[in-house]
Amino acid sequence: MMDEELKVVGETTQFIVIKLGDEQYGIDIKFIDNIVRMQHITRVPKVDPYLKGVINLRGEVIPVMSIRIKMGLEPDVETKSSRIIILKLEQQGTIGVIVDEVKEVVTLENDQIEKIAYDSMEDKNSFLCGIGKCDGGLISLLDLNAVVMENV
Amino acid sequence: MDVSQYLEIFLDETNEHLQNLNTQILSLEQEPGNMDTINEIFRAAHSLKGMAGTMGYKRMQNLTHDMENVFSEVRNGNITVKANMIDVLFQCLDALEEYTTNIRENADEGTNDNEPLIKQLNDILNGSDSGNAEEQPTPEPTEDSAAAAAPSANEDRKWTDIKLGDSEQTVMKEAVSQGKNVYGLTVKVQESCILKAARAFLVFKAIEETGEIIISSPSAQDIEDEKFDLDFSLIVISDAPLDKVIAAAKSVSEIEDVKGGAIDPNHVASAAENDAGEETAPAEPAKAGESQKSAAPAAPAASAAPARSGKKKADEKKTTPTKPVVNRTVRVDIEKLDTLMNLVSELIIAKNSLVSASAASGTSSTAVNEQIEYLESVTTSLHESVMKVRMVPIESTVSKFPRMVRDLQKTLGKKMELHMSGEETELDRTVVDEIGDPLMHLLRNSADHGLESAEVRKERGKPEVGSIFLDAYQDGNNVVIEVRDDGNGIDTQAVRDKAIEKGIITPEQAENMSEKDSIDLLFHAGFSTAKVVSDVSGRGVGLDVVKSKIEALSGEVEVKSKLGEGSSWIIRLPLTLAIIQALMVDIGNEKYAISLGSIQTIEDISPDDVKLVQAKEVIQLRDIVIPLIRLNEILDVESKKDPKENLVVVVVKKGDKQAGLVVDELIGQQEIVIKSLGKYISKCKIISGATVLGDGEVALILDANTLI
Numbered sequence: 001m002m003d004e005e006l007k008v009v010g011e012t013t014q015f016i017v018i019k020l021g022d023e024q025y026g027i028d029i030k031f032i033d034n035i036v037r038m039q040h041i042t043r044v045p046k047v048d049p050y051l052k053g054v055i056n057l058r059g060e061v062i063p064v065m066s067i068r069i070k071m072g073l074e075p076d077v078e079t080k081s082s083r084i085i086i087l088k089l090e091q092q093g094t095i096g097v098i099v100d101e102v103k104e105v106v107t108l109e110n111d112q113i114e115k116i117a118y119d120s121m122e123d124k125n126s127f128l129c130g131i132g133k134c135d136g137g138l139i140s141l142l143d144l145n146a147v148v149m150e151n152v
Numbered sequence: 153m154d155v156s157q158y159l160e161i162f163l164d165e166t167n168e169h170l171q172n173l174n175t176q177i178l179s180l181e182q183e184p185g186n187m188d189t190i191n192e193i194f195r196a197a198h199s200l201k202g203m204a205g206t207m208g209y210k211r212m213q214n215l216t217h218d219m220e221n222v223f224s225e226v227r228n229g230n231i232t233v234k235a236n237m238i239d240v241l242f243q244c245l246d247a248l249e250e251y252t253t254n255i256r257e258n259a260d261e262g263t264n265d266n267e268p269l270i271k272q273l274n275d276i277l278n279g280s281d282s283g284n285a286e287e288q289p290t291p292e293p294t295e296d297s298a299a300a301a302a303p304s305a306n307e308d309r310k311w312t313d314i315k316l317g318d319s320e321q322t323v324m325k326e327a328v329s330q331g332k333n334v335y336g337l338t339v340k341v342q343e344s345c346i347l348k349a350a351r352a353f354l355v356f357k358a359i360e361e362t363g364e365i366i367i368s369s370p371s372a373q374d375i376e377d378e379k380f381d382l383d384f385s386l387i388v389i390s391d392a393p394l395d396k397v398i399a400a401a402k403s404v405s406e407i408e409d410v411k412g413g414a415i416d417p418n419h420v421a422s423a424a425e426n427d428a429g430e431e432t433a434p435a436e437p438a439k440a441g442e443s444q445k446s447a448a449p450a451a452p453a454a455s456a457a458p459a460r461s462g463k464k465k466a467d468e469k470k471t472t473p474t475k476p477v478v479n480r481t482v483r484v485d486i487e488k489l490d491t492l493m494n495l496v497s498e499l500i501i502a503k504n505s506l507v508s509a510s511a512a513s514g515t516s517s518t519a520v521n522e523q524i525e526y527l528e529s530v531t532t533s534l535h536e537s538v539m540k541v542r543m544v545p546i547e548s549t550v551s552k553f554p555r556m557v558r559d560l561q562k563t564l565g566k567k568m569e570l571h572m573s574g575e576e577t578e579l580d581r582t583v584v585d586e587i588g589d590p591l592m593h594l595l596r597n598s599a600d601h602g603l604e605s606a607e608v609r610k611e612r613g614k615p616e617v618g619s620i621f622l623d624a625y626q627d628g629n630n631v632v633i634e635v636r637d638d639g640n641g642i643d644t645q646a647v648r649d650k651a652i653e654k655g656i657i658t659p660e661q662a663e664n665m666s667e668k669d670s671i672d673l674l675f676h677a678g679f680s681t682a683k684v685v686s687d688v689s690g691r692g693v694g695l696d697v698v699k700s701k702i703e704a705l706s707g708e709v710e711v712k713s714k715l716g717e718g719s720s721w722i723i724r725l726p727l728t729l730a731i732i733q734a735l736m737v738d739i740g741n742e743k744y745a746i747s748l749g750s751i752q753t754i755e756d757i758s759p760d761d762v763k764l765v766q767a768k769e770v771i772q773l774r775d776i777v778i779p780l781i782r783l784n785e786i787l788d789v790e791s792k793k794d795p796k797e798n799l800v801v802v803v804v805k806k807g808d809k810q811a812g813l814v815v816d817e818l819i820g821q822q823e824i825v826i827k828s829l830g831k832y833i834s835k836c837k838i839i840s841g842a843t844v845l846g847d848g849e850v851a852l853i854l855d856a857n858t859l860i
Contacts, residue, residue, distance in 0.1 A: 040849055042850040044829070044852060047836050054829060054833070055850060056848050056849065059501060059844060061829060061842040063832045063833050092832050093832065095832060
């Protein structure tokens with residue numbers, strides 16, 4: 001009994017579901033510091049194109065990147081539902097990522113997540129760490145470290 | 153006794169004293185007869201001994217005690233300063249430093265007794281005057297300086313120097329008329345006594361059992377605050393005979409000697425008045441004490457107590473010129489200052505927001521503007537004050553260098569001299585702490601690689617003694633520290649050969665290398681031109697570390713060298729790290745900040761005045777040709793301006809180089825808080841940081857240094 005309970009608690013993960021184009025992506029909630037509305041991004045010259053620039057978040061200067069450009073999708077189109085998700089990562093520190101829309105928070109149990117085999121040769125897949133199945137829909141779970149990793 | 157809470161203070165002060173001793177012994181080596189230096193050394197050694205004793209560090213105390221004995225003999229003229237003695241003394245200082253390091257790391261002084269050193273010290277002592285040191289009680293420094301200033305007969309009868317006010321005289325006369333005795337006493341405390349004030353208090357108490365103390369010198373308050381050296385004088389009214397009073401005082405332990413004598417109040421009164429001159433009626437004891445000191449500069453006590461009045465200070469300077477002025481200070485944890493600094497930064501951002509909010513609202517009244525202006529001046533001075541608190545003179549770091557150069561001279565067998573200037577130049581505390589190692593490395597480098605041996609120097613017609621210069625000065629918003637030598641300079645050909653040999657560059661690359669690029673090779677990791685690895689320098693770690701360390705402090709190193717004439721290493725460090733005055737400019741639709749410190753002038757240039765030199769745009773300004781940098785091209789933005797319009801050129805300088813930055817529009821001067829862009833956007837070298845503007849937007853700060 002005890003064991004089962006522990007198992008259930010230990011093996012669920014909460015994700016924030018975001019939209020990039022028509023696809024749904026999930027970001028592990030433990031990396032998320034904040035979600036802010038789109039605001040003016042100050043361009044920084046001479047950096048990789050996926051780095052959109054910097055914003056002011058309560059007095060701190062935070063770099064903002066575009067997941068779309070990084071993943072090779074169409075450039076972002078700013079709409080009313082565009083948001084910047086502020087991520088706190090151990091290695092890279094605080095970084096903002098631009099998403100088209102923030103939909104909801106889902107809780108996935110371990111057996112609802114399907115790991116992606118690493119031998120996948122498809123480029124886009126290298127940004128994912130798994131696929132979540134929820135209410136009949138599929139959510140691509142982002143591997144944040146791969147997403148924010150600097151292009152070498 | 154639990155002394156752990158004092159440990160930090162002890163370590164700090166010990167370091168100060170050791171540093172002081174190092175400096176003073178060096179100058180003693182230069183002029184062995186200087187009495188001031190000897191006194192200063194004696195005092196520092198004495199304080200060290202006292203402190204070590206209080207903290208219970210016996211070995212340290214023993215060593216300092218023996219050193220002190222030597223100094224005391226030197227001061228008495230029984231020993232003359234010799235070269236080998238200086239060497240021994242330096243070794244002692246090293247040993248003391250070792251103790252302090254041990255204490256810092258393990259809270260224990262270690263087990264090294266340093267017996268050979270103590271023996272050497274004793275040899276010096278005994279070699280002097282056939283055991284004279286044993287017999288003679290060590291006289292105090294005060295007596296000595298007093299004797300030097302004005303040989304006074306009443307060395308042991310200092311109570312005669314006490315100046316008396318009317319009230320005291322009346323009391324004394326009354327006492328005599330009642331058949332009581334008036335005595336003057338001078339109590340001498342043992343040199344090793346640690347709690348002098350406590351001993352003095354016990355003496356007061358013991359004497360008060362036999363009679364009444366009517367005045368003391370220094371004043372009772374000063375004695376309580378331990379503002380006296382080794383003796384103090386009293387005037388006592390008592391029924392008891394003199395012997396008994398003296399015995400009472402002597403009953404207190406750690407009292408070396410008590411001298412006393414009867415006083416004739418009538419006689420004293422007139423004497424005092426004659427002496428005091430303009431001081432007609434000093435009423436309180438404290439005042440009397442002071443007037444005594446100012447009227448008689450030779451009074452021994454004057455050189456002992458810390459300065460209390462300006463008058464006294466002046467006197468002190470006359471008698472013992474090297475006595476440092478004791479400042480009232482508070483030691484503050486640097487982290488607390490950092491927090492304060494951050495808060496000031498936040499305040500300045502908030503102020504900037506207020507300024508733009510009031511401008512945007514459009515309803516700003518004169519009163520609001522006035523208040524904003526007032527707030528602006530307050531935040532600016534607040535920032536300056538906090539910066540100043542964090543600033544310390546680089547002296548604390550550079551003062552250990554003369555000693556180092558002296559040691560280098562011996563290990564390298566070259567003759568050299570270190571000339572320093574600008575030690576009082578102030579820098580942020582964190583920078584001062586960090587700059588020591590790079591500077592030390594550059595000095596060693598100059599001594600080892602730069603300076604030639606005496607023979608070579610002679611051949612080349614240079615003075616045999618090589619010179620190394622360390623100059624510090626402020627240049628705008630930067631502090632410049634220059635390490636110079638008049639040695640061989642950098643042999644760029646040798647540098648290139650070495651680099652090829654090490655595989656850092658190819659021979660083809662070497663052919664096309666400029667002098668400057670060749671010199672820059674020195675900063676390449678793993679580069680060392682010394683043919684023989686010495687323990688001074690030449691291990692191949694170094695100049696690259698120097699460079700990265702200085703760059704970590706947002707500074708930069710520049711090298712100038714002339715073969716055969718010497719080289720100079722110029723370190724440029726920013727004065728402040730957090731908040732700067734900047735010029736805001738518009739380029740395209742973007743706002744950028746340029747540090748005001750690097751800006752020289754702002755010019756309005758007609759497009760016709762732009763000339764081409766080697767396909768690069770230049771302008772001629774007051775007979776100087778300045779290259780133009782079109783910022784919109786470098787920053788990849790489209791200029792809003794019509795090319796036929798006059799150009800707005802911001803002329804910036806770096807060292808003696810200049811460049812003209814073409815911008816679209818000037819916005820104005822602003823105080824900005826520098827924020828880091830973070831590691832994530834570190835590729836962009838021309839941007840040194842970002843700042844948050846009043847309207848909440850982020851503006852980037854252009855690093856003019858990398859643009860030139």
